[in-house]
Amino acid sequence: MINLHSFIRDAKFYKKLIIDDLLFVEYKCLVEETKAGIWSEVNYFVFVTSGKKMWKSIHKDYVVQTGDSLFVKKGANLVHQYFDEDYCALMVFISDDFICKFMSRFTSLMQKKADGLNRTDSVIRILMDEFLAGYVHSMASFFGTDAVPNKNLLVHKFEELLLNIFTRPLHRDVAGYLNSLNSSQSAQVEQIMEENFSYRLKLDQFAQLCNMSLSSFKRTFSSIYNTSPGKWLSEKRLDFASHLLNASDRSINQVAFDSGFEDTSSFIRAFKQKYSCTPLQYRNSPA
Known part of the structure; x- marks a missing residue:
């Protein structure tokens, strides 16, 4: 999978502004690019200026076009571009560290701390109002000049964007998630795993998403689930595959891919070992 944040940060052909661990970019994508698996260790906002694109979470598809906006939690997604026109967007990447420091300065704006999972999806649709639209317009103006902003x-x-999110009721879902970044390590590990188990991320990438070393991640994971990450991922993916077989008409190949398996043959072997039948037999068996 492509690390979207690193790719954009290091690419020479995007107009972008970088301040420490903050990134604002004018993202342009030609129609030749269609589908891709992406991940980012940094949360980001997407403000679409032209074209059409789809972000796919484990549970839902989010189609956006000109004037739409999304908040995407750190983690993985599948994206699909449509062929109507070139896709362009303004994207804002804001690190956990910056967000947490912001919240420590503006404690009166914060929701009461909850130490459980944030129940919003990994992609959150943002409703634009005049304040947020004005913010996007002001940021876009920085790309219309060669002068480097202070x-x-x-x-x-960047703080203005967060103030918009935390002070406007229609953004409460995003604000609630950002507030959860102050929750315990265990809660954050659980959140990351539940929202990203079906994507083919490596264990060190899961650890990076949790802001942990690999060894700390494994220890914390074991204390939560009483098993290893590898075994948990295998079981979780098989459970999800059985759900897809019952609830959708996706092909066996597609179910294998959507559940996070490397290939169909390894999926069928693992599935048969757990359920004592092939995926097709499982689908065709009486309820």
Whole structure:
């Protein structure tokens, strides 16, 4: 899978502004690009300026076009671009560290801390209002000039975005998730795993999403689930595959892919070992 944040940060052909671990980019994608698996260790906002694209979470598809916006939690997604026109968007990547420091400064705006899972999906649709639209317009203007904006001004612009999110009731879902970044390590590990188990991420990438070393991640994971990450992922993917076989008409190949298996043959072997039948036999068996 492509690390979207690293790819955009390091690419030379995007107009972008980088301040420490903050990234604002004018993202342009030609129609030749169609489908891709992406992940990011940083949460990000997407403000679509032209074209059409789909973000796919484990549970739902989110189609966006000109004027739409999304908040995408750190983690993995599948994306699909449509062929109507070139897709362009303004994207804002904001690290956990910046968000947590912001929340420590503006404690009066924060929701009461909850130490459980945040129940919103890994992709959250954002409703644009005049305040957020004005913010996007002001940030876009930075790309219309060759002058480099003052660093302090840009930091304040990132804070302005968060203030919009935390002070406007229609953004409460995003605010609730951001507030959950202050929850315990165990809660954050559980959140990351439940939202990303079906994507083919490596264990060190899961650890990175949890802001942990690999060894710390494994220890914390074991204390939560009483098993290893590898065994848990295998069981979780097989359970999800059985759900897809019952609830959808996707092909066996597609079920294998959507459940996070490397290939169909390994999926069939693992499925048969657990359920004592092939995926097709399972689908065709009486309820």
